[in-house]
Amino acid sequence: MEGASTRGVLSHLSLLEVQARSRKTQPQQRSRVKELKAEAEALMIQRDKLKAEIQTHERLQKLRMSMDKQCPREQEEEEEMDEDSEDSQLLRLMARHTHLKDLLHAHHLIGGYDIIKTHQGKGVCVSVATSYEGVCLDTYNLEIDLKPKLRISRHNVPPFIPLNSLAEQSNMQTNIRAFLDTLSRHLNAFAGRKQQLKLLKEQHKSVEVMESNVLCSILVLMLTVPREKTAVLCTLDYTDHTRCLPTRVHFDCEDKELPDSPEWKKNCHLLMETPVHTALLTMKKMGNIV
Amino acid sequence: MDDSAKRLLQRFMRRIPTQMLKTTLEKWSRLTVAQQKSLDFTQSKWALTEALLDICEENKWTTKHISELEMIYVIDNPNQGMWHAFQLMDPEDDAHSVELTQFKEQFKSHLSELIRHVSVKIKKHTDEAVWIRIAWGDSYSRPNHLKPTYVVHYLQTPYVFVTSLTSKQKPLLSQALVLSTRHHAIKDANLSGKKFTAIRDLLMRQYQQAFPTKYPSPLKEKNQTVSNPLIEREQAGPAANRLQMACEAFGDGMLPQLQSAVYKLETKFRDQTNKTMTEREESFRCVVKFASTNLLESLRDCASSGIASTPVTPLLSSIPLKGRNYFVITDNSPGPSSQMHQKTDG
Numbered sequence: 001m002e003g004a005s006t007r008g009v010l011s012h013l014s015l016l017e018v019q020a021r022s023r024k025t026q027p028q029q030r031s032r033v034k035e036l037k038a039e040a041e042a043l044m045i046q047r048d049k050l051k052a053e054i055q056t057h058e059r060l061q062k063l064r065m066s067m068d069k070q071c072p073r074e075q076e077e078e079e080e081m082d083e084d085s086e087d088s089q090l091l092r093l094m095a096r097h098t099h100l101k102d103l104l105h106a107h108h109l110i111g112g113y114d115i116i117k118t119h120q121g122k123g124v125c126v127s128v129a130t131s132y133e134g135v136c137l138d139t140y141n142l143e144i145d146l147k148p149k150l151r152i153s154r155h156n157v158p159p160f161i162p163l164n165s166l167a168e169q170s171n172m173q174t175n176i177r178a179f180l181d182t183l184s185r186h187l188n189a190f191a192g193r194k195q196q197l198k199l200l201k202e203q204h205k206s207v208e209v210m211e212s213n214v215l216c217s218i219l220v221l222m223l224t225v226p227r228e229k230t231a232v233l234c235t236l237d238y239t240d241h242t243r244c245l246p247t248r249v250h251f252d253c254e255d256k257e258l259p260d261s262p263e264w265k266k267n268c269h270l271l272m273e274t275p276v277h278t279a280l281l282t283m284k285k286m287g288n289i290v
Numbered sequence: 291m292d293d294s295a296k297r298l299l300q301r302f303m304r305r306i307p308t309q310m311l312k313t314t315l316e317k318w319s320r321l322t323v324a325q326q327k328s329l330d331f332t333q334s335k336w337a338l339t340e341a342l343l344d345i346c347e348e349n350k351w352t353t354k355h356i357s358e359l360e361m362i363y364v365i366d367n368p369n370q371g372m373w374h375a376f377q378l379m380d381p382e383d384d385a386h387s388v389e390l391t392q393f394k395e396q397f398k399s400h401l402s403e404l405i406r407h408v409s410v411k412i413k414k415h416t417d418e419a420v421w422i423r424i425a426w427g428d429s430y431s432r433p434n435h436l437k438p439t440y441v442v443h444y445l446q447t448p449y450v451f452v453t454s455l456t457s458k459q460k461p462l463l464s465q466a467l468v469l470s471t472r473h474h475a476i477k478d479a480n481l482s483g484k485k486f487t488a489i490r491d492l493l494m495r496q497y498q499q500a501f502p503t504k505y506p507s508p509l510k511e512k513n514q515t516v517s518n519p520l521i522e523r524e525q526a527g528p529a530a531n532r533l534q535m536a537c538e539a540f541g542d543g544m545l546p547q548l549q550s551a552v553y554k555l556e557t558k559f560r561d562q563t564n565k566t567m568t569e570r571e572e573s574f575r576c577v578v579k580f581a582s583t584n585l586l587e588s589l590r591d592c593a594s595s596g597i598a599s600t601p602v603t604p605l606l607s608s609i610p611l612k613g614r615n616y617f618v619i620t621d622n623s624p625g626p627s628s629q630m631h632q633k634t635d636g
Contacts, residue, residue: 114503116502116503118502125501125502125503127501127503141499141501141503143501143502153611154499154501154611155495156495156499156501157495158447158494158495158496159447159448159449159493159494159495160444160446160447211389211390211391211414212418213389213390213418213444213445213446214418214444214445214446214447215386215446217386217387217446218387218389237387239387241386
């Protein structure tokens with residue numbers, strides 16, 4: 001205070017002012033440091049997290065590699081190695097999950113056909129499943145060589161399905177998916193027609209099958225009109241081999257007017273639009289046939 | 291009843307085993323119940339033949355009726371004689387719409403245009419097979435019913451199966467078939483055997499084929515009695531692998547019964563120690579024939595037991611793969627007429 005008295009009041013005041021100001025800023029600086037420290041800590045935590053993530057990812061990748069290779073021995077080794085780590089179980093599950101997800105994706109990409117590699121990756125074996133009205137029917141297989149170009153080396157598709165011309169028409173070399181889709185349509189339609197014929201024979205003993213063929217593309221039935229007992233010859237043509245329904249329905253009868261009657265015109269529509277065994281059931285219920 | 295009808299019936303009776311006679315006559319459905327009852331099937335064949343001859347005489351039945359009877363028997367027992375497969379080529383656009391009535395008419399008319407005396411009978415079997423019985427004559431003689439040709443065709447498929455066909459009749463049949471099925475050509479499919487069903491199943495792919503699928507059908511393991519469990523474990527892997535490859539090459543389960551496979555070699559003789567043979571200009575010809583009561587099963591067994599190496603050589607796996615059992619093997623370089631190129635070494 002002595003010094004202050006010598007220098008004067010004003011200078012002392014200004015000194016006090018400076019002191020007061022500096023006293024105000026000091027806590028401000030201190031909080032700034034704190035903030036930065038917290039940020040650094042957060043970043044460090046994030047870094048550790050990312051590091052851990054990278055590590056997990058790397059380990060996942062490793063697991064995936066061994067899974068893709070499908071080498072059981074390697075997997076065994078891995079298991080032994082990771083036995084002490086507590087997340088290894090989880091990791092393996094995660095790896096399996098991504099593996100399955102990728103497989104599912106690939107399965108969608110190839111149109112849902114079961115495909116497996118054969119001859120150490122030099123070929124594939126494709127399974128085309130058929131079904132009709134929710135009933136699984138025959139499965140057909142194709143073994144295809146991949147190099148030098150796609151070539152069907154072995155298959156169990158019956159000879160009345162024109163496999164080679166379908167392959168040519170749908171450009172198998174460049175678009176295998178289109179080829180498989182066409183083939184699947186042909187096979188499913190054939191299986192469906194065959195199944196319909198089987199159901200027809202089982203369910204309608206009063207209907208006589210006069211004609212059919214191995215491709216099930218022609219069906220001639222002998223129907224009987226109840227009271228008059230007139231016989232009606234019903235011809236179903238399945239010209240479109242990719243469909244289960246006929247493209248033409250024709251009735252032959254001694255009574256020339258019968259096919260043109262409104263009732264039988266309706267029957268014709270029915271046969272065109274519904275599977276033959278169910279159409280016959282309806283016709284029976286309506287009292288049009290025995 | 292004329293002589294030829296009589297002889298046809300006598301021959302038929304000689305061929306058919308007595309225990310099958312009753313069902314065949316029932317299927318023929320020409321005999322009345324009384325006639326059927328009058329036949330005593332415990333009698334000797336000779337007596338039965340006489341009784342049937344009398345009934346035929348009574349009803350004035352001709353060769354037409356007797357050949358029907360024969361046809362029923364052959365359709366039910368097709369594994370007789372030697373069957374040859376043919377393949378129809380280049381179908382026309384409307385080939386897939388050929389139906390039975392149309393085929394029948396066309397075939398008969400085409401064949402009778404080619405040859406004056408011919409008798410054709412066509413019958414459809416329950417499995418959609420069209421059976422054709424042809425009794426051939428020539429310009430001067432009437433059809434010989436004692437040596438008929440049988441032809442089986444499934445409409446809409448490219449295959450035709452034929453038995454008892456002479457080389458003279460072959461072009462006639464070929465032409466009638468090609469025209470009536472709406473194709474452009476027919477060729478020998480290089481497959482033959484005593485069992486019609488085997489040849490049909492092989493070409494129509496009606497036998498169980500094995501494929502490397504994701505969910506493999508468990509191939510039946512054979513009951514091997516190996517005393518040492520270690521040896522068993524060591525060998526189980528390769529053995530299962532061999533079985534899988536053998537089944538993929540030849541098929542799974544019951545296999546079509548082929549009796550033989552013939553390989554005709556027209557190759558260069560290669561052996562440095564034998565100069566005279568190696569330097570010969572013309573090709574070295576030889577025929578290799580494999581024969582067995584069930585060839586495919588034998589081959590599959592050879593491969594699965596390790597007698598033949600796996601993967602199976604294409605020479606053998608071509609039998610089921612291509613559906614043929616006659617191959618001509620030539621060297622790869624010249625010879626454009628070869629049917630199956632195969633490099634032969636050593």
